[in-house]
Amino acid sequence: MTDPAVAMSVILGLIASGDAVTRPALARETGLSPSTVEAHLETLRRHRLIAPGGPAARVGRGRPAGTFVIGGDVCVIAAISITAGHVELAVMTLGQCCLAYEKYDSAIADGPQVVLGALQERLRAMLSSLTETRLLVISIGLPGPVDSHRGIPVRPPIMPGWDEYPVAGEFTEEFGCLTVVDNDVNLMALGESRALPADELPLLYVKVGTGIGGGLVTADGKLHRGAHGAAGDIGHIRVLSDNHRVCSCGNVDCLEAVASVAAMARALGEEQEVPELGQEDLIAAVRTGDPSATRIVRLGASILGEAAASLVHLYNPARISLGGPLTAASDDLLAGVRAVVYQRALPLATRNLTLSHSVLGQEAAIVGASVAAIDAVLSARFIRERLRGA
Numbered sequence: 001m002t003d004p005a006v007a008m009s010v011i012l013g014l015i016a017s018g019d020a021v022t023r024p025a026l027a028r029e030t031g032l033s034p035s036t037v038e039a040h041l042e043t044l045r046r047h048r049l050i051a052p053g054g055p056a057a058r059v060g061r062g063r064p065a066g067t068f069v070i071g072g073d074v075c076v077i078a079a080i081s082i083t084a085g086h087v088e089l090a091v092m093t094l095g096q097c098c099l100a101y102e103k104y105d106s107a108i109a110d111g112p113q114v115v116l117g118a119l120q121e122r123l124r125a126m127l128s129s130l131t132e133t134r135l136l137v138i139s140i141g142l143p144g145p146v147d148s149h150r151g152i153p154v155r156p157p158i159m160p161g162w163d164e165y166p167v168a169g170e171f172t173e174e175f176g177c178l179t180v181v182d183n184d185v186n187l188m189a190l191g192e193s194r195a196l197p198a199d200e201l202p203l204l205y206v207k208v209g210t211g212i213g214g215g216l217v218t219a220d221g222k223l224h225r226g227a228h229g230a231a232g233d234i235g236h237i238r239v240l241s242d243n244h245r246v247c248s249c250g251n252v253d254c255l256e257a258v259a260s261v262a263a264m265a266r267a268l269g270e271e272q273e274v275p276e277l278g279q280e281d282l283i284a285a286v287r288t289g290d291p292s293a294t295r296i297v298r299l300g301a302s303i304l305g306e307a308a309a310s311l312v313h314l315y316n317p318a319r320i321s322l323g324g325p326l327t328a329a330s331d332d333l334l335a336g337v338r339a340v341v342y343q344r345a346l347p348l349a350t351r352n353l354t355l356s357h358s359v360l361g362q363e364a365a366i367v368g369a370s371v372a373a374i375d376a377v378l379s380a381r382f383i384r385e386r387l388r389g390a
Contacts, residue, residue, distance in 0.1 A: 005384040007032060008040045012378045015050060015068050016094075022065040041068065047386055048074050048134070049094070049377070070094040070374075076130070077373035078123060078138045081184060081365035084108045084158055084210040087119055088366045091126055091133075094377060096370055099133070100126045108143065111161040120174055135177050137382070139373035140167060141184035141365055143211065148229050151181040157236075157248035158211055178385070180376050184365055185232060186223055188358070189215025191368030192321050195359050204317040205358070206308065208324040208333065210279065211235045211248075212256040216315060235260065237307050255307050259300040261326050267296050279325070286330045294332060301336025308337055308355075309344035316349050323358035 010030055014020040020029040027037045044050045053067035071094030081088040087106045091099045102122060106115055127135060144156025151168020153159055171179040189205035196203065198221075205215040212235035216224040225231050235256035236249055245263065247254035257263055261279045268285065269277030271292055285293035308320060320341070326333050338355045345353075358364050376382055 003380070004040065004043075005380040005387060007036070008044055008383050009378055009380040011037070011040055012044065012049060012070065012383075016070045016374070016378060021053065021067040021069070024065060043387070048072065049383075049386075073097075073099070074132060074134055075136050075377075076133045077136055077370060077377065078127075079366050079369035079373055080119065080123075080138065080140045081187070081369055082106070082108065082115065082119075082141065083143050083184065083365075087115070089119065089122060089126065090366050090370065091123075091130060091135075092370050092373075094136075094374055096374070099130055101366075102126065108159050108162075112165040112167070116167065116170065120171070123175070135175055137177060137373040137376045138171050138175060138179040139187070139369040139376070140171070140179065140181045141187040141369050142167070142181060143184050143209075143213075145230055145233060146181055146183045146186075148180070148182050148186075148225065151179060153181075154229075178376060178382060180372055182223075182372060183213065183215070183229070183232070185213035185215040186225070187215075187368030187372055188323055188360075188364040189217050189232075189321075189368070190223055191364050191366075191371050192323075192358055192360055193217040193221055194371055195367075196319065200319040200354060202315060202317045202319075204308075204311060204315055204320045205364075206234070206304075206320060206322050208259070208261060208304065208322065208326055210260060210262045212260050212304070214311070216317070219318075234307060234311065237310075239303050239307060241303070255304065259303045259307075261324065264293075264296050264300050264326075268293055271296075283325055283329045286326070286332070294330075297326070297330065297332045298336050301333045302340050304333075305337040305340025306344065309341045312341060312345040312349045312353065318352065319354040319356070321356060321358040323361070323364050325362075327357050328362060 011026055014029055020026045027034050050068045051072040053069040073093055076091050079090045088103045090101045142153050144159045145154045147154050152164050153162045155163050168179040168181045185207045192205050193203050201219050203217040207213050214232040214234040216232055218224050236254045238253050239255050241253045241258045244252050245257040246252055247257035265277050265279045265282035268282055269275050322334055342350055360367050
């Protein structure tokens with residue numbers, strides 16, 4: 001490792017994971033000399049990316065070695081999740097200690113200037129209340145296709161006015177730090193994968209909400225984005241339907257046009273002749289055991305299950321996690337998807353498959369955004385920029 005930035009990235013990763021937190025352990029794991037490790041640790045300390053921890057467990061008669069931890073309370077990251085109807089915002093330390101959190105209503109259809117303008121004001125207020133902190137990275141999840149390299153949404157069906165809006169560039173200019181932007185379900189999948197044992201990867205995360213999205217984490221813990229970041233956009237897979245619903249993307253019979261929470265709410269409203277029925281109304285009806293709502297959810301689950309069975313054959317995941325607001329209200333969605341997947345997919349693909357609710361539940365989005373931000377801090381690219389600016 002002749003590149004100092006790469007070496008320091010590896011050291012940071014070892015400390016963050018807990019695999020090596022002392023000087024001798026870091027030298028052993030990296031293959032670097034003790035003097036080189038010490039020089040890199042001093043640089044990381046100077047930039048406040050690591051801090052002294054407590055003494056390590058005593059081995060033998062000597063004095064126990066000192067340990068290191070990621071960051072402290074000075075260097076922070078901002079994790080943001082933007083959905084169709086609300087925004088979550090958290091400021092955290094590099095050790096994922098939450099210093100401030102807020103969730104508020106916000107309509108994505110109001111456009112980027114309105115949504116992001118209000119968000120920036122709230123983030124500035126949050127940071128001003130946290131004295132002696134330095135913002136390193138902002139991570140933002142958006143409910144639509146994202147070019148993560150440029151940090152922009154690309155023709156997002158439920159985000160009018162957002163196409164190619166420079167989200168990352170605007171936040172970087174406003175706050176003077178690196179900003180990473182990704183699809184919200186990708187971030188949910190990333191966060192979920194870090195909460196699972198290694199033998200439950202690859203992971204397919206499916207969010208059922210206003211739309212339907214998927215995120216795939218490979219066996220080595222990496223997000224699979226595909227060639228241009230469009231992997232996992234499963235809501236626009238065509239499914240069999242008698243209603244021939246027009247999707248927000250303009251096509252007919254997309255999965256999310258017939259099996260999303262929004263689609264189920266619309267179906268319930270049509271049946272009850274209440275056209276303005278919304279997603280919260282459907283969820284409330286399911287919670288109370290309304291027969292019509294339950295039947296509609298079970299029908300949607302069977303359609304989603306057919307799509308999931310195809311994805312099982314394509315990806316062969318070890319686990320499928322279901323997320324979204326409906327999963328917290330009822331087990332009908334999970335039960336219906338599970339039944340169809342085990343019926344339709346071949347035994348080899350389902351023999352050891354776990355299909356369950358998300359282990360992070362409603363926290364998946366904000367946890368995933370924080371993980372993406374911390375991963376950015378641990379990257380050689382980020383460290384190289386820090387050294388260049390020193």
